[in-house]
Amino acid sequence: xxxxxxxxxxxxxARQPAHAAxxxxxxxxxxxxxxxxxxxxxxALHLAIQVCLNVLIVGGLALIDRAGQLSFGHSAPVAVxxxxxxLLGQWLGLDSLSxxxxxxxxxxxxxxxxxxxxxxxxxxxFVLVTFAxxxxxxxxxxxxxxxxxxxxxxxxxxxxxxxxxxxDTRERFYALALAVALLSVLLLARVYDRPLGRAMAAVAANxxxxxxVGLSVLRVQLVAYVLGSTMAALGGxxxxxxxxxxxxxxxATAASVAFITMLVIGGRGSLFGPLAGAIVLTxxxxxxxxAVQTQHLFYGAALIVILRFxxxxxxxxxxxxxxLRGRA
Amino acid sequence: MDWGFVIGQAxxxxxxxxxxxxxMAVGFTxxxxxxxxxxxxxxxxxxxxxxxxxVCTTRLxxxxxxxxxxxxxxxxxxxxxxxxxxxxxxxxDELNGMITTIxxxxxxxxxxxxxxxxxxxxxxxxxxxxTTLMGIAVPNARLAVVGFxxxxxxxLYVYLRHTRxxxxxxxxxxxxxxxxxxxxRARVVYPLGFGIGVALAAVAGALMAPLFSVSxxxxxxxxxxxFMVVILGGLGSVPGAAVAALALGLLESYSSIFLSTSxxxxxxxxxxxxxxxxxxxxxxxxxxx
Amino acid sequence: MTTPLLQVQGLGKRFGGLAAxxxxxxxxxxxxxxxxxxxxxxxxxxxxxxxxxxxxxxxGQVLFAGTDLTGARPSTVVAAGLTRTFQSTTTFAAxxxxxxxxxxxxxxLAGTATQRLMGRRERLLAPGDAxxxxxxxxxxxxxxxxxHQSASTxxxxxxxxxxxxxxxxxxxxxxxLDEPAAGLxxxxxxxxxxxxxxxxxxxxxxxxLVEHHMAVVMxxxxxxxxxxxxxxxxxxxxxxxxDNPDVVxxxxxxxxxxxx
Numbered sequence: 003x004x005x006x007x008x009x010x011x012x013x014x015x016a017r018q019p020a021h022a023a024x025x026x027x028x029x030x031x032x033x034x035x036x037x038x039x040x041x042x043x044x045x046a047l048h049l050a051i052q053v054c055l056n057v058l059i060v061g062g063l064a065l066i067d068r069a070g071q072l073s074f075g076h077s078a079p080v081a082v083x084x085x086x087x088x089l090l091g092q093w094l095g096l097d098s099l100s101x102x103x104x105x106x107x108x109x110x111x112x113x114x115x116x117x118x119x120x121x122x123x124x125x126x127x128f129v130l131v132t133f134a135x136x137x138x139x140x141x142x143x144x145x146x147x148x149x150x151x152x153x154x155x156x157x158x159x160x161x162x163x164x165x166x167x168x169x170d171t172r173e174r175f176y177a178l179a180l181a182v183a184l185l186s187v188l189l190l191a192r193v194y195d196r197p198l199g200r201a202m203a204a205v206a207a208n209x210x211x212x213x214x215v216g217l218s219v220l221r222v223q224l225v226a227y228v229l230g231s232t233m234a235a236l237g238g239x240x241x242x243x244x245x246x247x248x249x250x251x252x253x254a255t256a257a258s259v260a261f262i263t264m265l266v267i268g269g270r271g272s273l274f275g276p277l278a279g280a281i282v283l284t285x286x287x288x289x290x291x292x293a294v295q296t297q298h299l300f301y302g303a304a305l306i307v308i309l310r311f312x313x314x315x316x317x318x319x320x321x322x323x324x325x326l327r328g329r330a
Numbered sequence: 331m332d333w334g335f336v337i338g339q340a341x342x343x344x345x346x347x348x349x350x351x352x353x354m355a356v357g358f359t360x361x362x363x364x365x366x367x368x369x370x371x372x373x374x375x376x377x378x379x380x381x382x383x384x385v386c387t388t389r390l391x392x393x394x395x396x397x398x399x400x401x402x403x404x405x406x407x408x409x410x411x412x413x414x415x416x417x418x419x420x421x422x423d424e425l426n427g428m429i430t431t432i433x434x435x436x437x438x439x440x441x442x443x444x445x446x447x448x449x450x451x452x453x454x455x456x457x458x459x460x461t462t463l464m465g466i467a468v469p470n471a472r473l474a475v476v477g478f479x480x481x482x483x484x485x486l487y488v489y490l491r492h493t494r495x496x497x498x499x500x501x502x503x504x505x506x507x508x509x510x511x512x513x514x515r516a517r518v519v520y521p522l523g524f525g526i527g528v529a530l531a532a533v534a535g536a537l538m539a540p541l542f543s544v545s546x547x548x549x550x551x552x553x554x555x556x557f558m559v560v561i562l563g564g565l566g567s568v569p570g571a572a573v574a575a576l577a578l579g580l581l582e583s584y585s586s587i588f589l590s591t592s593x594x595x596x597x598x599x600x601x602x603x604x605x606x607x608x609x610x611x612x613x614x615x616x617x618x619x
Numbered sequence: 620m621t622t623p624l625l626q627v628q629g630l631g632k633r634f635g636g637l638a639a640x641x642x643x644x645x646x647x648x649x650x651x652x653x654x655x656x657x658x659x660x661x662x663x664x665x666x667x668x669x670x671x672x673x674x675x676x677x678x679g680q681v682l683f684a685g686t687d688l689t690g691a692r693p694s695t696v697v698a699a700g701l702t703r704t705f706q707s708t709t710t711f712a713a714x715x716x717x718x719x720x721x722x723x724x725x726x727x728l729a730g731t732a733t734q735r736l737m738g739r740r741e742r743l744l745a746p747g748d749a750x751x752x753x754x755x756x757x758x759x760x761x762x763x764x765x766x767h768q769s770a771s772t773x774x775x776x777x778x779x780x781x782x783x784x785x786x787x788x789x790x791x792x793x794x795x796l797d798e799p800a801a802g803l804x805x806x807x808x809x810x811x812x813x814x815x816x817x818x819x820x821x822x823x824x825x826x827x828l829v830e831h832h833m834a835v836v837m838x839x840x841x842x843x844x845x846x847x848x849x850x851x852x853x854x855x856x857x858x859x860x861x862d863n864p865d866v867v868x869x870x871x872x873x874x875x876x877x878x879x
Contacts (some may be wrong), residue, residue, distance in 0.1 A: 072425060126368055126424060126565065130557050131603055137554060138599040145592045189344070197725045197733040204722040207711045214671075214705070215789050216697040216726035221736050255550065259432055266429055278475060295440040303438030309426050310419055 035281075039176055044234045047172040049285050051244060054179035054278035055237050058098070060264045061186045062233030063268055064276050065193070069226035069263065070206030070219075071121060074129045075136030076234055077257035081143065081250070082109045082240045083149060083235025088159055098162050109235030110228055117227035121220055145248040155249025162243040163170055175244050182240065186233060191273055214256075264299055267308050269315025278316040340583040342463075346472050348533050348579025349479045354552050355559035355571040356486070357530030363566035364502050364523030367417070367425050370431040372531050373553030374438035375405055377546060379532025380539040381442060384453050394456045398478060398536045405532030410525035423521060435549075442546035450543035475537045482533050486526075490568075499523055552573075558602045562609075622685065624649040624793055624825050625670075625701070630679030631849075632665055639665040641849040643679070647793070649665075652826045653820055654836040658869060663829045666808035666846065670827075671703040671795050672696040685791065698726075698739050700792035706801055709782030710770040716781055719768045720753050721830065723788035742790040752788070759822065760784040761812065776807035783814070793825040794818070800832035812839045837861065845869070 007170075009061045063076045086108045091101035113312035120131050143150045150156070161170040162178065169175045204212045205222045213219055242248045259281075268279020286297055310316060354376060361369045371473030377399040386397035416434065420427035457470035490496040497520075501509040502519050509519075534552065543550070559578055578598065585594040623646035630643040636875040640662045647653045657663050668674040670681055681688045683701050691699075711719050725733050729743040744752055756761045760780045765773060770781060779799060786794055799815075800808055812835055818824045830836050836843060836857070843860045845853040847869045853860055860866055 049645045065376070123606070126362075126428075127606065129368065129425075129428065130561055133521050134554070134557060134561075134599055134602060138603075139598060141592050141596050141599070145590075145596065197728050197731045198736070200722060201725050201733050203714075204711060204725065207713060208708060210704065211708065212722070213693045213712065213787070214697060214703055215723040215785060216694050216737055216739055217722075217733075218692075218737055221615060225736065259436070261434065262429065291369075295443040299440040299444075302433040302440070305433030305436070306416060306430050309430050313426065 010095035021324070026254065028320075036180060040173060044172055047176050049084055049300070051172065051176050051179045053280045053284045054176070055182035055241055056243075056261075056264060056284050057183040057276050058186045058240075059234045059237035060261050060268070060276035060280055061190055062230035063232075063261050063265050065190060065202075065226050065232035065233070066223075066269070068194070068199070068203040068206060068271055069223045071125065071128050071223055071227070072262070073132040073227075073230075073258075074262065075132035075134070075139075075258050076252040076261045078132075078139045079113060079138040079231035079234040079251035080241070080257070081136075081139050082112060082203075083238030084154075084248050084253075085143065085238075086235075088156055088242060088248060090147065093159075098160060098243060100162050103234075105239050106232055106235055110232045113228045113231035114224070117224045117231075118220075121223045121227060133255070133258070136253070137255065140253050142248050143253070153250065155247060155251075157247045158325070159242050159246045159248065161246070162240065169243070174208050179240060181245075182236070182252040187273065187277065188252075194273060198222075200223065260301075263305055265315075267304055267315055269317030271314055272317035275317045282316060290316065336587060337584075339467075340587055341580065342468050342472075344580035344583030346476055346577065346579070348484075348576035349476060350538055351552075351559050351579050352572055352575035353479060353482065353534035353537075354556040355563065355575045356483075356568055357527040357534075357558050358556040358571060359566055359568060359571045360499070360530070361524055361527035361562070363568070364414075364499060364527075365417070365421055365427070365520055365577050367427040367431065367524075368424070369524075369527070370428060370553070371435040371438055372431075372528065372556055373549030373551075374435045374442075375409065375528040375549075376535035376538075376552045377442060378404055378408075378438065379535030380534075380544045380548060381446065382532065383536035383539045384544045387453060388451075394474075394540070395478075398533060398556060401532045401536040402482075402529045406525040406529040408525075410521035410530035413521040413524035417524065418520070421516070429503070439546055439549065442617035446546060450545040452543055453540045456540045471540060475541065478537055479533075482530070486529055486530070495522060499526070512564050515555070558598065561602055561606045564609075588600040622651070623647055623754065625827065626680075626682040627666075627670065628680045628682070630666065630669055630681065632662075632669055632674065636790065639849050640669065640676075643846070643849070643851055645844045645851060645854060647825060647827055649825050650819065650823065651790075651841045652815060652828070652839055654840035654843045655827065655829045655846060656831070656833075656836055656843060660848070661846040662849040663846055666851075667703070667795060667797055667829045685739060694737065697789050697791070698737075698741070700741070700790075701795065702786045702789045702791035703784045703795040704779075704782045704792075704797055704799065708795045709730065710773075710778055710785065714864040715767050715769055715860045716757070716762055716773070717753060719725070719770055719781055720756055720784055721749070722790050723785040724749055724752060727788075727790065744790075756787055758783045759787065761810075776803050776810070780801070780814070781809075782867050785801055787818075787822075791824070796826060796828045796830075798830055798832075799828060800830055800835045801833075811835065815839050 036050075039046040059076070059080060063073060064080070066073050066076075083105050086105035087098070087101045090096060090108070091098065091106045094101075094104070096104060116135065120128060120135075123131060144152055147153070161168055162175070163169065169178050177279070201212075201217050201222050204215075204217055205219045209219045212222075264279030264283050265275060266285060268277065269275030272278075283301070286300070287294070289297075312318065312322075354372070358369060358372050361372070363365055368447055371526075382401035382404055383397040386392040387394060392400070412434065417427060417430060420430055455471050457474045460467045460469045461473060462468075490500050498509070498519055499522065502523070531552075535548070555578070558572045558573055562578065563572070563574030570574070581601075582594060584596060585597060589597065625647040626752060627646070628644050630640060631638060632640045643662075644657070645653075655663050657665065665674065672691050672695065675690040678766060679689070681723065683696075683699055686699055688696055688699060688701070701831045711722055714722070724744060725731075726739045727742065727744040728734050728739040728746050729747065731746065733775055734743065754763075757766060760783055762777065762780055762784060765777060770778060773781065777816045779802075783794075783796075783799070800811055803811060815826060815828075819826060828836070828840070843857055844851055845860060845863075845866050852869060853866050855863070
């Protein structure tokens, strides 16, 4: 840890014991929520697993966004991870763990190559290209049916197994998903705190100024893009190992939109944004059981309302409350 | 195989499709040029236009022409209202504006789903038979569509060139800062620009409705095509959009002779991405980089 | 005679058919403050951007400390020891003054992934010394009192000082200042000239300013280069330039024979 650079932005005297107490309470609540699914039956476990995988994937998107570019095609690396782990496993006779590593390596290399080219584009163009690229990936998966199974996809995918221990029950898989989600949040926390994370913030805030103090915008954004895409790819690998089935329809535009929605509603500038977004939005399909249209209508309205009145997302609420109390 | 016939047929089809892409793309690039906003809901206005035409002809028994006009007018008013009520805070905020239009798209599409259900509806054809032009048989329905599209585009051209409102819009598209200095009022220009942009999408939807079926899901493909056209033509360049739209329509038509639809789609994608990287200011270099 | 620190030789830039800068040659010796002046449209900003790497030249060379920096990327130019300031958007607006400077130090932190990624090899900073460096820079520009204040809420003159501190954080041998006096009031101009002299005398920096504000230029520059329509028409000490009839004519328009 670098001493001078890890000082918080607030004046030193502002740390109150009350704040620490609230934080502890928050973590305790999260811990309780995290443990609950094991005692609540298969449906709660299923939901919790989805939440964890979304935390991972949206975390990757948050990282890319942190460096100043927002990808509207985040479903693409998820798809690459999913299909690569299955296909590479089949072709090279790999066990699930090796297939996972191979898929991540492939996703990283692809992200490096793609990012090196498209990160030179300004915001709006980057958005359109990532959007188009995700669609291209989906079409490729549909079209090369001989390899990918086309629209019918691939079924009967073996569950995740490490050293003979198979994550083939919901209880076991939830443990894996929870651990991975936790690690992803810790990884992001670490990156944000280090000089590299600061460099990302600088590059996002004022690219011209960042360039003129020796920070190459392209390189910084590339690191964020590769890391973020690899996180998404891991989410894809784990998803197919859990569900046992993969098809291109899971990676349509709706998926990319869902990830952006979770990020924005959860909070773009905050470490806990992906967590908040995933927790709030993942169970919604169940609340709106059957009324899919109403659910999506709600997403759309929530997106607009949040952007208008709470641009920092749900994760910014505690800070806002603190400000209000400070002024009272 | 009579190549002349096949090519001729493909050219005719390509031009029809190209014209409709033109309508979509011009509206899309107009909205970007005026408000610097990438409108992800553009495809949903296309869908609404199609539904408006369907309702007018099958439920209200109105003639097709009236249906198209009504669809355009409704989209214009709705678009202006939406811009004024929902999008105003994001006028200077590109990224958040984009995300807001995603929310808008979700609301419009699912609203339509709730009103009309997911199944496709058919519209009665607007003309029977076919005319033979230069040895190519063109269905009269498509000829009518081309005719209407041409009229709309001509009207747009006249409006942008010769009326005060249109000139104000063009001024804002070409040089927003100077336009502001000259006192062109944002209060009017922004809703007007957005309204006209989405009205063009609605017209495209209304015109396409008799040729294809009408359902709440038909907005996605035209949106993607609008993106591609605008990327190739240069964001904010109306002439660029025109050139790119026709080129894309023809390219799509020709490639479908030799390739499957999805392969043709993929080829187009790759072409667009390469084109964007090679020509950041658009094919004719008049857009923004 | 030692080699000048900055050598601009035959620099030129064409936009379409228009030559914004033509055959510009001048030197800046180490420890000097040189001013680049000229009427509006003279090509000062273009010349500035050519030297700082923001624009690639159509012809000519830029040599800095013996290294050829012609057409180099801005980050390469910075790594070589030549840093520029900006006229507007000079800071990371949402961050505090302290955090702004910390951002500017990032590529110098020895041993971090960032430093290795940026490929910076000279004048590195040990991470443990970062806090002291921030203090030092705040002292030079006299911004200690505003350390925790958000950059966007600073007074305009202070924002420009922060911009200079940010540039200093890259440990340059030479600073390129883009209209540092623009928008400053009388008081702030004095503070600026004092700061610029301190930079030259105490920090041993070489400075090249592009500037409109005549009083500042005349007061603080050791030498002045005058640009008109992209070409150099005069060069010399403030006194020489002030009395040069070509310069007078360029600024006042028509030649006045009766009044010098």
